[in-house]
Structure formats: C-alpha cells, structure tokens
Amino acid sequence: xxxxxxxxxxxxxxxxxxxxxxxxxxxxxxxxxxxxxxxxxxxxxxxxxxxxxxxxxxxxxxxxxxxxxxxxxxxxxxxxxxxxxxxxxxxxxxxxxxxxxxxxxxxxxxxxxxxxxxxxxxxxxxxxxxxxxxxxxxxxxxxxxxxxxxxxxxxxxxxxxxxxxxxxxxxxxxxxxxxxxxxxxxxxxxxxxxxxxxxxxxxxxxxxxxxxxxxxxxxxxxxxxxxxxxxxxxxxxxxxxxxxxxxxxxxxxxxxxxxxxxxxxxxxxxxxxxxxxxx
Numbered sequence: 001x002x003x004x005x006x007x008x009x010x011x012x013x014x015x016x017x018x019x020x021x022x023x024x025x026x027x028x029x030x031x032x033x034x035x036x037x038x039x040x041x042x043x044x045x046x047x048x049x050x051x052x053x054x055x056x057x058x059x060x061x062x063x064x065x066x067x068x069x070x071x072x073x074x075x076x077x078x079x080x081x082x083x084x085x086x087x088x089x090x091x092x093x094x095x096x097x098x099x100x101x102x103x104x105x106x107x108x109x110x111x112x113x114x115x116x117x118x119x120x121x122x123x124x125x126x127x128x129x130x131x132x133x134x135x136x137x138x139x140x141x142x143x144x145x146x147x148x149x150x151x152x153x154x155x156x157x158x159x160x161x162x163x164x165x166x167x168x169x170x171x172x173x174x175x176x177x178x179x180x181x182x183x184x185x186x187x188x189x190x191x192x193x194x195x196x197x198x199x200x201x202x203x204x205x206x207x208x209x210x211x212x213x214x215x216x217x218x219x220x221x222x223x224x225x226x227x228x229x230x231x232x233x234x235x236x237x238x239x240x241x242x243x244x245x246x247x248x249x250x251x252x253x254x255x256x257x258x259x260x261x262x263x264x265x266x267x268x269x270x271x272x273x274x275x276x277x278x279x
Contacts, residue, residue, distance in 0.1 A: 004106040004263055005117040006146045006247040006270045007124065008222035009098060011139040012170055013190060024137040027100045033131040033141060034061045034098060040130035042067075042123045050127050052095070054260070059100050062260040065124065066093025066113055094120075097263045099271075105143065106267030109248065117145035117246035142170075144222035145246035146274055149215050152225065152242045156211055159229035163237060165211050166200035167218045167225040182217055213276070215242060220275040247274060 011026035039049045052064035073088040094114040096107035107120055114120040125143040128134065134141045156162055169185040189197040211227070218225045225242035249270035253262045 001250060001252050003109040003248050003250055004096075004266055004270075005109055005114065005120055006249055006267060006274075007105040007107065007117070007121050007143050008103065008146050008220070009105050009124070009128075009141065009143045010103055010222075011134060011137075012142050012195070014135075014138045014140055024133070024139075026139065027103065029133045029137050029139055030098065030103075030128065030141060031059070031061055031100065032133045033128040034063055036131040036133070038127050038131040040127045042126045048123050048127055051093075056097070056260055056264070060260070060264050061098040061100075062095070062263075063098070064093045064095050065107075065127065066091055095259070095263075096124075097260055097267060099264060099267055102268060102271045104146070104267055104271050106249065106251075106263045106270075108251075108263070117248070121145050142222075146222055146271070147219050147242055148245050148247045149219040149242055149274060152219075152227075152240060153212050153215055155229060155240045156208055156215070156227055159231055160233045160235070161205040161230040162208060162211060162227055163204065163206070163230065164200065164202045164228035165206055165214075165225070166198060166227075167214065167242075168223045169197050169199065169218075169221070170195065170223065182214070182221070216274060216276040218242065220271065 009030060011029055034050060035053050037049070037051050037053055039047060042048045046067055048065065048067045050063055050065045054062040056062050068089055068091045070087050071090050072085040074083065075086050076083055092113045094108045094110040096105055098105050105124065107114055107124070109115060121143040125141060128141040128143070169182055169189060185197050185199055215225055219242060227240050228237045229240055230237050247270050249266045251262050251266040253259055257265070
C-alpha cells in the first residue's frame with residue numbers, strides 16, 4: 001500500500017498568445033508533453049526529468065519523474081588498499097499516471113522526492129511547460145493539487161446562515177465543469193482575454209445544496225472558493241476558505257492489476273469523490 005497525490009493538470013490560454021497559431025486539443029498537448037520526456041531546471045540548480053513513459057489502456061499515460069544529482073560515494077580500492085571518495089550520480093524518482101478522462105494526475109508520495117503535493121505539482125508543471133507543445137499552441141500547462149472540500153462543505157452545511165459565497169474560474173479546459181455557472185464564466189474569461197474570473201453572490205441565507213454542488217466542482221477544477229457564514233444565530237460572521245488539505249488517496253494493489261492500473265483506479269476514485277460523481 002502507498003499514497004498518491006491527486007493533481008489537476010490542464011491547459012490555460014496565454015493572454016498574449018499568437019492569434020495566427022492554430023489551437024490544439026488541450027489533452028493532446030499534455031500527452032505530447034509527457035511523451036517528449038522533458039528535462040527542466042526547477043530551481044536551486046535541481047535538474048528534473050520525466051521518463052519511462054508508457055501509453056496504457058484508455059490512453060492513460062504512465063510515467064516516472066525525478067531528479068539527478070552528483071554525490072560523493074565512499075569507495076575502497078582493492079588494488080591500492082586505499083579508501084577514497086568518488087563522484088557518482090543519484091537519481092531518486094517517483095511514478096505517476098495522467099488520466100485524460102478526468103485530466104488528473106496521481107503521483108506516488110515518496111520521501112525525498114514527492115512528499116509535498118504543492119512541490120511535486122510545481123515541478124511537474126515546470127517539466128511539462130519545458131516541452132515546446134504548449135507554447136506552440138498558445139497554452140501554458142497548469143498543475144495544481146486538488147483540495148479536499150470536506151471541511152469547507154461541512155462549515156457551510158452546519159452554519160446558521162451563509163451570507164456570501166465566492167469562487168474563481170479560469171478559461172475552459174476540464175470537460176466536466178459545472179454548467180450552471182462555471183461553464184459560462186469560463187467562456188466569458190476566455191473571450192475577455194482574462195486569466196481568472198471571480199463570481200460572488202450575497203444574500204440573507206444562500207442555498208446550501210447549490211453551494212455544496214458548486215464547491216465540489218470548484219475543488220475538482222483546482223480553483224478557490226470562500227464563504228461568509230454565521231455559525232450561530234445572532235453571532236458574528238466568519239470567513240471560511242476552500243484551502244483544506246490536498247487530496248491524498250491510498251492505493252492498494254490487486255494481484256490482477258499492475259501498479260499503474262491500481263494508481264489509475266485510485267486517481268479516478270479520489271476525483272469522483274471530490275466531484276460527487278460515480279467512478
């Protein structure tokens with residue numbers, strides 16, 4: 001058993017892109033970027049790589065990602081009978097899957113390589129954008145941890161009243177956004193040449209069921225949400241944010257499944273739970 005980080009991976013349009021370039025399918029751009037096995041300096045002189053790329057069932061991409069670093073390795077010379085230190089290369093890595101169906105990644109949590117959701121998302125984003133395909137199509141690839149909305153939703157449900165609710169959207173890409181308002185807002189953001197739109201609604205007590213559904217969609221899209229709630233009648237308002245712990249899913253390998261297949265199943269299960277849909 002092991003845990004995986006669940007990340008949203010999507011393409012967003014460049015605000016100052018070349019309008020003469022033909023836009024490619026965002027999922028195809030992401031897949032090509034994985035398949036190019038990119039290398040990138042992710043900061044502090046740390047060079048990271050994507051490798052071991054496989055195309056699995058349903059077009060899922062299996063891959064490895066990690067860093068290379070020179071280290072001093074203690075050695076013993078059998079001829080001279082001397083101890084010495086020689087330079088050797090270390091390459092700690094982790095493995096992951098990209099599911100084009102949900103546009104999510106599941107990446108194995110591994111000490112020293114991928115312990116933090118935000119750090120591994122930042123490195124993956126840097127690597128994928130170092131390939132030429134996103135820029136050639138006027139895109140930038142964005143990788144973000146998906147926040148767990150449970151605590152935020154519980155605060156909304158248990159409050160005496162919810163008086164304000166807001167959330168952000170970015171230009172279209174994920175296929176299953178909430179069509180009530182997220183879809184049109186995304187289209188507006190795109191047509192206006194914007195990077196992000198903020199939607200806000202106020203009232204004496206907003207519809208909790210609707211807010212719960214929108215929150216799940218916002219979380220699944222890796223976006224932000226906030227609400228003003230009154231925990232008790234007559235009490236002061238309190239601001240709560242959708243910024244909870246990133247989703248981490250446990251993977252249990254079945255004898256009949258490869259490790260990648262188990263990771264795909266876990267990634268889809270976690271995404272469906274956040275989104276509130278069936279796997």
